Every structure is written in C-alpha cells, then in structure tokens.
Amino acid sequence: MFWQANDHKAWRILASRVSYAWLGEGAWSCTSADKRCFGVWLVTDFPTLTIRGLRSDDWMALYALFSDEAVLRETCETPYASEESFRERVNNPPAGTYTLIAELMLPSGRERVVGAAWLTVLQHRQRHVGRLQLVVQPELRGGEVEVSLLKAALNLADEWLALRRVETIVFPSDEVRLALLAGHGFTHEVTMRRYAVRAGEFAEAWLLARLRLATAANEGAETQ
Amino acid sequence: MTRRTMQPEILVRSVEADDWEDIAAMQESANVVFHTLLLPYPSRDAIRDRLENLPANLVELVAVVNGVVVGLLRMQPGSGRRAHAARLAMMVHGDYQHRGIGTVLLAAALDLAERWLEISRVELEVFTDNEAAIALYRKFGFEIEGTIREFAFRDGQYVDAYLMARIRPTPENSGL
Numbered sequence: 001m002f003w004q005a006n007d008h009k010a011w012r013i014l015a016s017r018v019s020y021a022w023l024g025e026g027a028w029s030c031t032s033a034d035k036r037c038f039g040v041w042l043v044t045d046f047p048t049l050t051i052r053g054l055r056s057d058d059w060m061a062l063y064a065l066f067s068d069e070a071v072l073r074e075t076c077e078t079p080y081a082s083e084e085s086f087r088e089r090v091n092n093p094p095a096g097t098y099t100l101i102a103e104l105m106l107p108s109g110r111e112r113v114v115g116a117a118w119l120t121v122l123q124h125r126q127r128h129v130g131r132l133q134l135v136v137q138p139e140l141r142g143g144e145v146e147v148s149l150l151k152a153a154l155n156l157a158d159e160w161l162a163l164r165r166v167e168t169i170v171f172p173s174d175e176v177r178l179a180l181l182a183g184h185g186f187t188h189e190v191t192m193r194r195y196a197v198r199a200g201e202f203a204e205a206w207l208l209a210r211l212r213l214a215t216a217a218n219e220g221a222e223t224q
Numbered sequence: 225m226t227r228r229t230m231q232p233e234i235l236v237r238s239v240e241a242d243d244w245e246d247i248a249a250m251q252e253s254a255n256v257v258f259h260t261l262l263l264p265y266p267s268r269d270a271i272r273d274r275l276e277n278l279p280a281n282l283v284e285l286v287a288v289v290n291g292v293v294v295g296l297l298r299m300q301p302g303s304g305r306r307a308h309a310a311r312l313a314m315m316v317h318g319d320y321q322h323r324g325i326g327t328v329l330l331a332a333a334l335d336l337a338e339r340w341l342e343i344s345r346v347e348l349e350v351f352t353d354n355e356a357a358i359a360l361y362r363k364f365g366f367e368i369e370g371t372i373r374e375f376a377f378r379d380g381q382y383v384d385a386y387l388m389a390r391i392r393p394t395p396e397n398s399g400l
Contacts, residue, residue, distance in 0.1 A: 076305050076306060078304045125378065126376050128374065128382070164374055189372055189373065189387075190370025192347070192370075193345070193369065194389075194391055195309070196306050207387070211374060
C-alpha cells in the first residue's frame, strides 16, 4: 500500500473517511465513506506505510531514531540524550505541537517506526505560522516515507489548521531534503551563518518557507 | 547660568523585579507594540510575574534615564549545538526614541555577549519597515541574512521581517 508520489488527492480521501476490510491472502480493501473511491492493496510483498498520530510508547522508537548520528547531523540535537527526555517529549509535547509518526508494517506483521514530523504552531501574532521538522531513518531517506510525512504535515497545515506560512530549517548539504521541499512550494528565505555546531564546525543553515496563498496561486496557474 | 544642552545620563543595568511598573508603561506605548511582537493591553500581573521568575541564562538589561526605565533588551543564549548563538530583542519607550538609548543598550549587550559569554552569533528579527532599528543594527555590524515573509500579523496585515545577525569579528571564528 505504498502511497503514489503524486497521488495526493487519493491520499486526502484515504486520510479522511475510509473503511478498511481484510480480504485475506494478504489483501486489504479500502472504501471511502462516499463510495467514490475503492481499491484493493496486496501487502504480501511490500511493507505498508502508515502516517499516524503519536502513541505513548513511541518514545522508544524516537529514542532509537535520534541515537543515529546520521539523523543527528541534520538536526540541532546532541548525542547521548536521555531516555527520560524522550519519554517526556512524547508524554508532554509542547502546546501547539502536532506529531506525525511514519510506521511501516512489515510482511511479518511487525511494526517499525521509520520517521516522524513535528508541526509546531506559533502563538499570538504568529499563529498563522507553523514550524516543521522532519526526521526519517537514514536508509529510507529520499523515498516514500519522507514524501508521505511532508504531504501529511502540509495537509494538516493547509486543510485543518489554515496556516498561511510553514517554515523549516535545513542544512544546505542535505540535497535530498532541499529537492523535496522545492517540489512542494518551499523557497529559500534566509541563510543563517554559524547557525549550529555540526561535525566539528560551525555550519550555516537555511530557513525555507512555503506560503499557502502563493502556493495555491501557482498550482492554479499550472492547471489553467 | 546653566545651559541645558547636555543629554541626560543613560544608565545600563540588569533588570530588577521592581522595574515592572516602568516596563509595563513602556509595553503599553503604541510605538513599542507596533514594532515588536507584543499585543496591546498587556497584563501588568503577567509582566510582574515574568520579571520575578526570569529564566536563569536570560540576559535582560534596562536603560534608566532620570530614575525611570525607558529601554529594555533581552538576549537569550542558545543551548547545546547553538550555545554560541544568542537571540536578541529590544524596545525603547516611544517618548524616548532617537536619544541614543538603543545604542547604549546594544553596545552593553554585545560587549557582554562577545567578551564574557563567548557568543559569536547574535541574531534578531526586525520588521522590514522599522528603518531606525535597522540603521542601529547595521551600525553595530548586523547584516540582513534574509527576509521572513508574512512573519507576523500587525495592525490587520501580515508583515515581513528581516533576520539580521552579527558574527563576532575575530579571526578565530572561522573554526572551533
């Protein structure tokens, strides 16, 4: 049941009101509430990707994810974080933070958390702004997991929270992430010199942002 | 006969809990609300509570003229991999603009940051139409790093801001 890269309309229907039925022999049927969309997925050979909300036991998977140096490099986190700090993050997330978890269902039936996205809505005179952070297991970078997480977060921002501005910070060496963001309407706004220590050096970082109105106008122009 | 051409003396010191009334008066001035992220009608209780419980590593300086606090500067150093970077915000009472109060406050804060706190990046956000503030920051070596579109809602509109930063001007800041 891998999401198709540009099939976000179907994705939206899936995300909203669908009913699933197990057909046996490794196949699920999926029917939207208004019966306009129906599909059958075979899951015998492929792992199934789900984007879902946070569960209290996710702290273990997130702790493992953030123990990987390749993950830390692209964030501002430090190594040797305590387990307790992750338990705290999962159990008491800051107000206005939405956490999306990307989970693979392996053919064996085992579930594995392979990525997460955090969308933090700012307050008061900036409550139209969301800050986005994406983390994906390094072996799965640049694939469906990353695209699906970004699409789900942007759907949340656009269709449910009506945010006007979504911003994210990226180290410019992360070409995979830059290409993905550019494909979803993000543009470079700020080059922040000496932003953070990274692999023994002071590294610069970029602030990228996507304005909903500008993005909607571009999409309208393309379809005309 | 005395000629009153001298500027009043500007004293810079750390903020004290007792300053809350002056700070509330400053935050109530329309000019300050317009150029910052503050909201009109601030709660005086909230201002007092905040000053009585300041975070440990926050630097908060005030400028005092004739015994009254007329300027405030906040500098929050980062932590972990951003411990060398600090975020700065400041305000000057609307009735005391263009008297060098911002200059005195900012000079004190940068001296503290770069000579004592080992901070090599000071960053701030400023609305793109706040020319007086932008000129002040430029005078102290801050550079515009980019424009944050629709940064905040102000007086019925979404307005842009510049992200400005000053990198400590020493040869050592090229590496660790």
